[in-house]
Amino acid sequence: MIAVDTNLLVYAHRRDSEWNTAARSALSDLAEGRRAWAIPWPCVHEFVAIVTHPKIYQPPSTIAEAIDQVEAWLESPGLLLLAEADGYWPRLRALAEGGRVRGPMIHDARVAALCRLHGVRELWTADRDFGRFPELRCRNVLLR
Numbered sequence: 001m002i003a004v005d006t007n008l009l010v011y012a013h014r015r016d017s018e019w020n021t022a023a024r025s026a027l028s029d030l031a032e033g034r035r036a037w038a039i040p041w042p043c044v045h046e047f048v049a050i051v052t053h054p055k056i057y058q059p060p061s062t063i064a065e066a067i068d069q070v071e072a073w074l075e076s077p078g079l080l081l082l083a084e085a086d087g088y089w090p091r092l093r094a095l096a097e098g099g100r101v102r103g104p105m106i107h108d109a110r111v112a113a114l115c116r117l118h119g120v121r122e123l124w125t126a127d128r129d130f131g132r133f134p135e136l137r138c139r140n141v142l143l144r
Contacts, residue, residue, distance in 0.1 A: 001038055001119060002120065002122050003037070003039065003040060004030065004038070004124050005125030005126075006046040007126045008124055009073075011023035012027045013061065023142060026142075027073075030078070036078045038082050039079065040081075048070065051066050052066050084117075088117050091117050095113050095116075100132070108130055112135070122137045122138070123137070124139055
């Protein structure tokens with residue numbers, strides 16, 4: 001299963017992003033495909049926070065636009081939302097310790113732990129910080 005990180009969600013949503021076309025295409029392939037794919041819940045939360053933030057985007061997306069986008073993704077029959085479950089804490093702890101995580105890096109460790117917990121084989125992301133978690137294969141689909 002493939003999971004998608006926040007940055008691809010943001011780029012696919014924001015038409016003013018230089019990566020919009022590539023990100024939209026990648027997400028469309030997943031959403032319209034027959035295979036299961038995933039978004040970790042923390043990435044959904046972060047997506048809404050980023051696209052509606054007035055210091056990041058001028059103008060920012062409205063909360064209604066952000067919610068509509070999330071609901072459009074939720075309509076994909078193959079989408080799974082990744083949440084904490086039994087076994088999550090030991091994975092997060094191991095990734096945090098092994099990756100020497102501190103401060104805001106815990107968000108990436110959380111995403112990586114959720115992915116590993118749910119059997120994700122690959123995370124699509126443009127964030128190089130996930131390299132600190134070799135247990136999770138990452139791919140930047142924007143660089144085709």
